[in-house]
Amino acid sequence: MTTYRFLGRRSRSLGVAAAALALSLSACQSANDRLLGVTDPDIISPNDIVNADGAVALANGAIGTFRSITGGGESTWLFGGLLADEWSTSSTFIQNDETDQRIIQDFNSSITGMIRQLYRTRTRANEAIAALNKYSPSSRALLAEMYLARGFAELQLASDFCNGIPLGNVYAVDPKYETPKSTQVVFQYAAASLDTALTFANGTDAQSVSMNRAIRVARARVHVALGEFTQAAAVVTAVPTSFAYQHTFSLNTSTNTIWGQGLSSRRYSVGDSVEGNSRNIRVLNAIPFASARDPRLPVTIPTSGAINGQDGQTYARTTAMWGQLTAVDVANGIDARMIEAEAALRAGNVTQWLAIHNALRATPPKLGDIQPAAMAALADPGSEAARVNVHFREKAFWTFSRGQRLGDMRRLIKQYGRTEATVYPQGVHYKGGNYGKDVNLPVVQAETNNPEFKGCTDRNP
16 A cells, blocks of 8 residues: 555656656757757748749849859850960969860860850859749849840850850750750850840830940840941940940959959969060960050069969969959940941941041050050051951950950951961960960860760861
8 A cells, every 4th residue: 555655656756757858858849940940041942933032033143153154253254365365374274274275175174164154154044034024024124134144155155165066945844955056056046145135125224224235245246256247336336435234243252253363373374475484485476465565454574483373383474454353344335346446447447447446545444453544546557467467456455354355366267367377376385385276165075965966066266
């Protein structure tokens, strides 16, 4: 009996204790749920974007990717300039060295990353276009910018890469692999994208006006690439010289990679017509960007190892044109004037061609962080070939490292009848061996995952 009563009391005590423990555990679990079940604002689920705000968020993401193919990443704005004559390699990376030497392997990992970002820009722009059309169709200027992003990526692909560019519709419900395209066809894709962009950039608000001007510059560049010079000039007539559509940077997003790779890391050295630390290796055809002492491109040329490149050996030539957060001009009024000048030259109007160039030289617009001093007027060099030389040299300084030089060198061959031997760098390469024959970037081996892609159709300009 005593034992029973004792056990009974003991049993009641255990029950109370168990209940208390259960309540305690429940309270702890609830507290854990509150602590661990917080909303993570960095994670966006598909259900979060099926509305107007989500569509705008997709567009903002597309703009971020767009920025990575201009000055916000190691893009073809740098590598195209390395293959051309804007930059020389002062890097430890073989990918940079072989590109500068114009002997590029089709598994170059740097180019792989660059072409993927170009494709991603197209895809993300397409995603944003679909969402904006469905949930925020009144965002017409933003829709215009999405078509601009898509068209600009197509323009850059055609300007920089070989014939045989894969362009699939990966945004389709059933992704489509398409037959690789010639650069001529890809330029036509760009034209269609930019023509559509213009139909949305027809408002009178500031954003619409800015988009309209930027799209016109890009569209005119496509006209020029297709040899349509009269149409190109007509498209940009109303674009003021002071205009600029820019990609901007911040420490919270991305910084200016042209500054980062050129001045900060010194993986790229400003190109010149003489190379080597002793400056005794002549590079035929190369514009002397560094030694010209042109006010549009101030360059520091070291005479000792005080400013070595990333490779620890090359005396790196640097420019202070950009800082860490300096915006880059994706399209500007200078581009418009260069297009008008070339159209005038093609039409035989030497007076107008010269007047456009000299007006810019008399009152130079700001370039990056540099405000160039006024320059002396150019005189007519007297022959068609010499005028072409002057025009492309002037344009090269006005557009330095903005993704146009490689395409212009290819056009000198396709549209002006010159040869690779008279346009591209020739002779001994300062890191050993000779310059090769590449005139464009290869579509890389990774694209063979596309069953329609069998490699570059050809490597012709």
